[in-house]
Amino acid sequence: MTDVNEQWSARTRAIVAGRPHESDGPMNTPLVPVSTLGLGYAREDGTPTWAAFEDAVGELEGGTATAFASGIATASAVLDSLPAGARVAVPGDSYTGTRALFEHAETGGRIRVETLPPTDTDAWVAAAARCALLWLESPTNPSMEVMDVAAIAAAAKDGGQRPLVVVDNTFATPLGQQPLTLGADVVVHSATKFLGGHSDLLLGVAVTADGDLTERLRRARTLIGATPGALEAFLALRGVRTxxxxxxxxxxxxxxxxxxxxxxxxxxxxxxxxxxxxxxxxxxxxxxxxxxxxxxxxxxxxxxxxxxxxxxxxxxxxxxxxxxxxxxxxxxxxxxxxxxxxxxxxxxxxxxx
The missing domain is CATH 3.90.1150.10 (Aspartate Aminotransferase, domain 1)
Incomplete structure (x- = not known):
């Protein structure tokens, strides 16, 4: 893939990241509809189309991206990385699908959920001392509340519990906010929305700068089969360009x-x-x-x-x-x-x- 200059603007990096670098090759990463790559399954090893999309989003967010079949599949993979019975904090005003997923996991005894007001930063700082995961969404859906990501992430790192801080960045996009630079551990998107940009696909993506977290997310994707479709990844990459x-x-x-x-x-x-x-x-x-x-x-x-x-x-x-x-x-x-x-x-x- 194309080498990206760190000094280039986000507008330029969105165009060039994930492109083939061969001078006599295709201008764009081709659509590769494949289930098997040699002796491996695409479910385990990925495809060139996924990789190009992941390269582009990772470049914009400042980490390594992992694509999933949908935004909810992305959230499911994050939950999969938690120990049984983990306590999770989630904003009361946030995407209904995420809250429904967490409620489902709690009903099954998988996690324990705390619902907090999104703008009560003190409550989130206190939750950092007892939770394994702080799930942030900023701005929130649909009330457009803005959370203090930096303060909450700092509290999470200062305490002994050191919970995972995840930020749903779907509304802000990497152009409006880069949660990893604010101290978050993982940033997630429903790529169905602004990244894809044309209301014609379902896709999710998670980005982290932690190599161990990347491996855990990719293992979860493999085990639960939440792999993106080749066409969806191709279309989403085209969306990222604009x-x-x-x-x-x-x-x-x-x-x-x-x-x-x-x-x-x-x-x-x-x-x-x-x-x-x-x-x-x-x-x-x-x-x-x-x-x-x-x-x-x-x-x-x-x-x-x-x-x-x-x-x-x-x-x-x-x-x-x-x-x-x-x-x-x-x-x-x-x-x-x-x-x-x-x-x-x-x-x-x-x-x-």
């Missing part, structure tokens, strides 16, 4: 929309961390929020996020998110023209004033 441009454009639009929403009479609160393509805003109640969603024409009412299209969802309507404000709408900003998006939002909001 991530910096997509992130910049979508972030600029998100900031504009957040500012205008904050000044709209129908909006009670805007939740935007100041960067990135994700934001949320509160309307008076569930009925108002549902009517706004129904009146949008350009913005898609959909549960996923991180694609080139802008999507909206009232998260409290979904099972497992009853803690979310009933009128909260989560907005994933895509690449449409900003003024077109604002006209769509303004028209829908005007209809419920």
């Amino acid at each position: 991530l910096p441009v997509r992130y910049t454009e979508a972030s600029t639009t998100a900031a504009l929309l957040a500012d205008r929403l904050a000044g709209h009479v129908a909006v009670r609160r805007v939740r935007y961390p100041g960067s990135g393509a994700m934001l949320a805003f509160d309307l008076p109640d569930a009925d108002t929020a549902d009517r706004v969603c129904a009146r949008l024409r350009l913005i898609r009412h959909a549960t996923s996020l991180g694609g080139v299209e802008t999507t909206v969802e009232r998260r409290a309507a979904r099972g497992g998110d009853a803690h979310v404000a009933p009128g909260l709408l989560r907005l994933s900003v895509g690449l449409e023209a900003p003024e077109d998006l604002w006209r769509d939002l303004e028209r829908a909001l005007h209809s419920v004033e």
Whole structure:
């Protein structure tokens, strides 16, 4: 694969990392649909397509990446690395699929779960003394709360328990935040979202700078069979190539929309961390929020996020998110023209004033 200059910007590294370096070879890493490599299975040894995707994401996050079949498969592999009965802390406001996975593991006696407010840093520092895993998500899904990753990671390293600190970086992406540089042990992504960027694949990835952790994650991937598909890895790598441009454009639009929403009479609160393509805003109640969603024409009412299209969802309507404000709408900003998006939002909001 291409040697990457550490002085190159993230925008450049996203383009060149994981590319074949032979001057007479293909410009891009080919799609390699293979189950067997000589005397080994691809499930155990990986494929060139996986490796190229892992190289690119690892370069952006500052560690060694391991790709999985989905974001939840990634979280499952992390749990697999814990001893039986381990205590795990998770934010109360976080992705429902992650919380459901942890609850399932707790019901089976695999782990013990503590649910903490994401922004109560003191509670997380205290949990570092008794937990084996601190699972952080920042910004959180869907309330866009920002956690103090550096302070929590520092507390984890100072105490005797030395819990594993994992950060779900799906919303921030490596362009907005690099948790490993803040002291985290592992950073995870649902590559289905911003890394892939086109709403056409399922994939997960974990990145760590610890060689032993990398081996444990890859062994878990092999044993539970959570291997990525060749096509998915190929498409995700293509998505990573444009991530910096997509992130910049979508972030600029998100900031504009957040500012205008904050000044709209129908909006009670805007939740935007100041960067990135994700934001949320509160309307008076569930009925108002549902009517706004129904009146949008350009913005898609959909549960996923991180694609080139802008999507909206009232998260409290979904099972497992009853803690979310009933009128909260989560907005994933895509690449449409900003003024077109604002006209769509303004028209829908005007209809419920």
